[in-house]
Amino acid sequence: MSLTRLFVVSFLCVSLGAAAGFPFMSKTVSWNEEVLLSNGQLLLVHRDATYGPDEWGRSGRGRLKKQSIHFSLDGKKVKWENDDKWFF
Numbered sequence: 001m002s003l004t005r006l007f008v009v010s011f012l013c014v015s016l017g018a019a020a021g022f023p024f025m026s027k028t029v030s031w032n033e034e035v036l037l038s039n040g041q042l043l044l045v046h047r048d049a050t051y052g053p054d055e056w057g058r059s060g061r062g063r064l065k066k067q068s069i070h071f072s073l074d075g076k077k078v079k080w081e082n083d084d085k086w087f088f
Helices: 003-020
Strands: 027-036 042-051 064-073 076-082
Touching: none
Parallel strands: none
Antiparallel strands: 027 042, 042 064, 064 076
16 A cells, blocks of 8 residues: 555544544543632532544544533532534
8 A cells, every 4th residue: 555545544534533523532621610609609610621633633632522510509410511513
C-alpha cells in the first residue's frame, strides 16, 4: 500500500470516528464549585464536560459534545444535561 493511500485511509478513519463520536476519542473533565446564593447559603455544584476530537483526530481537543450540572437544593437533587450532537 502506498504512503498516500495509507494516509487517506488513516484520515478517513479518524474523520469517520470523529463524526460517529467514538468514546475513546473523547475526553471528560469534571470539577466541583462552591456557589454562594443571595440568601447566604453555600451550594456545592458538580460539573462534567465531554469534548470530542479536533479536526486532526486529537482526543478531547475538539468541540463540546455533552455537559451536565448536578446539585442538591433543599433536599431535592437537580440534574441538568445537554448532549446535543453537532457534526460540524
